[in-house]
Amino acid sequence: MSTSTFSQQDRAQSRTGEEQKTAQRSPRKAAFASWIGSAVEYYDFFIYGTAAALVFGKIFFPSFDPVTATVAAFATFGVGYVTRPIGAVLLGHIGDKYGRKKVLTFTLLLMGISTFMVGLLPTYGQIGIAAPISLVVLRMLQGLSAAGEQAGANSMTLEHAPAHRRAFFTSFTLSGTQAGLILATLIYLPISALPEDQLLAWGWRIPFFLSAIVVAVGMWVRRTLPETPAFNEEEKSHTQAKLPVAVLLRDYKANLVRVIFAALISVVSTIFSVFTLSYAVNTVHIPRATMLTVLVLANxxxxxxxxxxxxxxxxxxxxxxFVFGALGSAFLIWPYMWALSHANIPLIFVLGLLLSGVVYSAANGIWPSLYGEMFNTRVRLSGMAIGTQIGFALGGFAPTISAAILRPGIDGWVPVAVFVTITSVISAVSVLTAKETFRTPMNELGKL
Structure with missing residues (x-):
């Protein structure tokens, strides 16, 4: 055998070895890419909400009275949810037809640019009504991005993961959520301590500018991430759905409805992080720092x-x-809110960390694999995006509903606990009606 032949064989073996190493690295890279994207999304989510509470009413709506200006600022926060269903349909279609990687690159870039540009916006005093209009447009673009980010990241990670570790690798999307909230809190603490004139002049812009660093890392990771094997098989066999949403609504209606109702578990999160914070501070008069510490430690x-x-x-x-997490949360909301109503600080810490940090994490950590495994590769991203965005939107109104049903007196929280219990039970029942999929091979998931 000639030296040339040996050389060709060596090169072929070397290429095979490199491909195997790349294949082995892909689950980790996909998980890290998901973690980064989720961290960016929720970092941006938190800093925008904080800025809306502390700054935007004063610099974008200064001609309003303080209360109306705050309401208007929070309205700009809420409009992000308006574009989420639209983004779910649009980005779900692109991801299922053209690939997960394209969606993830687009969503991270759109979120990064939108957030960075918020930091560049002139104020009302500089350009008038164009300032709040620009703020609304950028917030809507953030919502469009968020609709496809999490579903795309979950699909990418699920389809890269080893068959026996799909839940573990997809859970990094939700770990990124917690990291984003923690990072935003740590960055905003020194910023919010600035004198008000400096905070309004330039300090509020810093967290928006800093998001560019995380986005740059995420873009680098996603640029080198290969498309998923499951989608590549679909592409090679030319079996992608021409209209994934139409296929989803025709063949997967039951699972889509399951995801929508299962996603109501997000009510626990919004009640814990938004409503109970407001209730504890404004109604029971527990120090804000105490409640913020509970939130950070839980994350x-x-x-x-x-x-x-x-x-x-x-x-x-x-x-x-999942069912343990949902029903456990339905139970723990009662003693937690009792502890809040009685301002029992030790119990607030113990029960709050147990509820949000531990028990809720059981459902929160495995829904990316649970929901993704309900659908075939042809419609997975669309099914997850549309189902979760509808469910999360309903969950997003939970603080408003809770504020409306809260009653005066020390037991006024009881209707809120009932509400959380009902939605958590609905979520658990929805999942109980689904097929168990943790041992189902990837190519058999979502088979009709």
């Missing part, structure tokens, strides 16, 4: 609890872990 605990529950679901199944 820190969740960083460990989420992947732990995901690993458990890879061993015993998705349904028992």
């Amino acid at each position: 820190v605990i969740a960083l460990a609890a989420i992947p732990a529950f995901a690993m458990l679901s890879d061993r015993i199944g998705r349904k028992p872990v």
Whole structure:
């Protein structure tokens, strides 16, 4: 055999070895790419909400009275949800027809540009009515991006993951959520301590500019991430759906409805992080710093609890872990709100960390694999995006509903606890009606 032949064989073996290493790295890279994207999304989400509460009413709506200006500022925060269903349909179609990587590159870039440009916006005093209009437009673009980011990241990670560890790898999307909230809190603490004139003049812009660093890292990771094997097979066989949403509505209506109702578990999160914060501080008069500490510590605990529950679901199944998280949250909301109403600080810490940091993480950590495994590769991104965005939007109104049903007196929180319990039970029942999929091969997921 000639030297040339040996050389060709060596090169071929080398290429094969490199391809195998790349294939082995892909689950980790996909998980890290998902973690980064989710961290960016929720970092941006938190800093925008904080800026809306502290700054935007004063610099974008200065001609209004203070109360109306605050309401208007929070309205700009809310319009992000208007474009989410639109983004879910549009980006779901692109991701299922043209690839997950294209969607993830687009969503991260759009979120990064939109957030950075908020930091560049002139104020009302500089350009008049064009300032709040520009703010609304950029917030709507953020909502469009967020609609496809999480579903795209979950689909990418799920389809790269080893068959026996799909929940563990997809859980990194939700770990990124916690990291984004923690990072935003740590950055805003020194910014919010600035004198008000400096905060309004330039300080509020810094967190928006800093998001560019995280976006740049995320773009670098996603640029080198290969498309998923499952989608590549669809593309090679030319079996992608021409209209994924039409196929989804025709063949997967039941699972789409399951995801919508299962996603109501997000009510626990919005009640814990938004409503109970307001109730504790404004009604019970617990110090704000105390409640913020509970929120931060709960997120820190969740960083460990989420992947732990995901690993458990890879061993015993998705349904028992999710249902434990949903029903456990339905139970724990009662003693937690009782502790809040009585300003029992030690119990608030113990029950708050147990509710949000541990038990809720059981459902929160495994829904990316649970929902994604309900759909075939042809419609997975569309099914996850549309289902979760509708469910999350309903969950997003939970603080408003809770504020409306809150009653005077020390037991006035009871209707809120009932509301959380009902939505959590609905979520658990929805999942109980689904098939168990933790041992189902990728090519058999969502088979009709």
